[in-house]
Amino acid sequence: xxMSGVDRYFPIAYGVDATDIVLRACQRHWPECVxxxxxxxxxxSLDDPDLWIGNSLGKEFFVxxxxxxxxxxxxxxxxxDNRDSMLHVMIAAGENDRNRICVVEIHDEANNMIQKILAAxxxxxxxxxxxPEIYLLxxxxx
Amino acid sequence: xxxxxxxxxxxxxxxxxxKTGYQAIIAxxxxxxxxxxxxxxxxxxxxxxxxxxxxxxxxxxRIGVSKMKTRYFFSFTDSxxxxxxxxxxxxxxxxxxxxxxxxxxxxxxxxxHGENPxxx
Numbered sequence: 001x002x003m004s005g006v007d008r009y010f011p012i013a014y015g016v017d018a019t020d021i022v023l024r025a026c027q028r029h030w031p032e033c034v035x036x037x038x039x040x041x042x043x044x045s046l047d048d049p050d051l052w053i054g055n056s057l058g059k060e061f062f063v064x065x066x067x068x069x070x071x072x073x074x075x076x077x078x079x080x081d082n083r084d085s086m087l088h089v090m091i092a093a094g095e096n097d098r099n100r101i102c103v104v105e106i107h108d109e110a111n112n113m114i115q116k117i118l119a120a121x122x123x124x125x126x127x128x129x130x131x132p133e134i135y136l137l138x139x140x141x142x
Numbered sequence: 143x144x145x146x147x148x149x150x151x152x153x154x155x156x157x158x159x160x161k162t163g164y165q166a167i168i169a170x171x172x173x174x175x176x177x178x179x180x181x182x183x184x185x186x187x188x189x190x191x192x193x194x195x196x197x198x199x200x201x202x203x204r205i206g207v208s209k210m211k212t213r214y215f216f217s218f219t220d221s222x223x224x225x226x227x228x229x230x231x232x233x234x235x236x237x238x239x240x241x242x243x244x245x246x247x248x249x250x251x252x253x254x255h256g257e258n259p260x261x262x
Contacts, residue, residue: 001158001190002180003238005206007228039199060235062203077202077209088203092232103231107206 004078005088005105008118010125012100018091019057021124022102026087029117032066043070059094063087084108087117153220154253155191155239158207164214168255173216173247188240191224196258205238213261217253 012018026033027046034043035051038060045067050056064070065085072082088105102125106114157175159167167173175189192205195217202209224245227238 001163001205001207001211002178003185003190003192003206003227004180004182006182006184007231009230036200038204041199060204062200073203074200075209077212078206079208086203088206090231090235092235097232099232101232103228103235105206 004083004107006107006109008104008106010102010104010122012091012093012102012125013127014100016125016127018093018100018102018125020052022063022089022091022104022121023051023057025117025120025124026063028120029113030063030065034064034067034070036062036064036070038062043067059092060088060090063089078107084111084114087114154195154217155193155220155224156195157189157191157216158196158201158205158212158258159214159216160210161214163211164216164255167216171249173218173252173255175216175241175245175247177242177244186227186240186242188242189245190227191239191241191245193237193239197260209261213258214256215258216247216255218247218251219253221251 023035023046031046034045035057036043037058039058043064044051062073063086064073069082069085072079073086076082084107086107090103090105093100093102102121104118104121106118108114167175175191177187177189179187180190194201194204196212196215198204202212224239224241226236227240228236
């Protein structure tokens with residue numbers, strides 16, 4: 001079996017909500033994307049408020065460019081015509097994680113849109129300035 | 143390069159393949175998983191495996207293979223000589239393994255093989 005996919009690694013700055021940054025980067029460049037937890041079999045759109053407020057995404061999830069693409073991945077797995085349309089995101093930023101890191105596995109390194117999404121993620125994950133003010137205040141109080 | 147040691151869940155390793163690959167491997171008593179050159183130039187030459195069992199949700203997505211290649215599986219006990227394919231990942235996400243040459247699994251290490259019951 002030939003396992004496709006190449007990893008990109010992004011350190012996560014202290015206090016940054018990695019899932020929120022990933023969602024916003026995808027929303028900006030793939031506005032119709034759908035997401036699926038690695039352990040679930042339900043596709044969820046960005047309209048689902050639980051994604052944003054409830055933080056119900058797990059530490060490993062997939063982002064598909066649109067619902068049609070998601071269905072293609074579920075039916076065929078990795079294929080020539082869908083490699084540029086899915087991100088496999090893994091986030092290690094819990095209390096027991098020594099290194100706060102976001103791993104994004106991509107299947108088409110040459111795709112411009114994917115590169116833009118990764119650049120947006122990298123900037124947000126590394127930039128403590130993107131942290132909502134409430135987190136900064138909490139940090140100062142501590 | 144270090145062998146993955148304790149990465150495998152429960153010490154069981156899995157290999158997935160299609161019908162043609164499955165029939166070739168079971169044709170002899172000792173399973174021989176052939177090393178191949180992957181399409182990606184930076185991926186190592188080798189035989190590829192995973193720690194994820196057949197009932198794993200989104201199996202094809204998680205290991206980056208076509209759905210057809212998850213139709214048949216082999217499982218065998220880990221002997222600690224496989225390498226993580228994504229060594230920089232946090233350990234919990236290191237589910238892909240490889241061996242840089244053909245990989246022989248003798249009868250004593252073999253567990254199960256057959257059609258993936260959840261394959262659709």
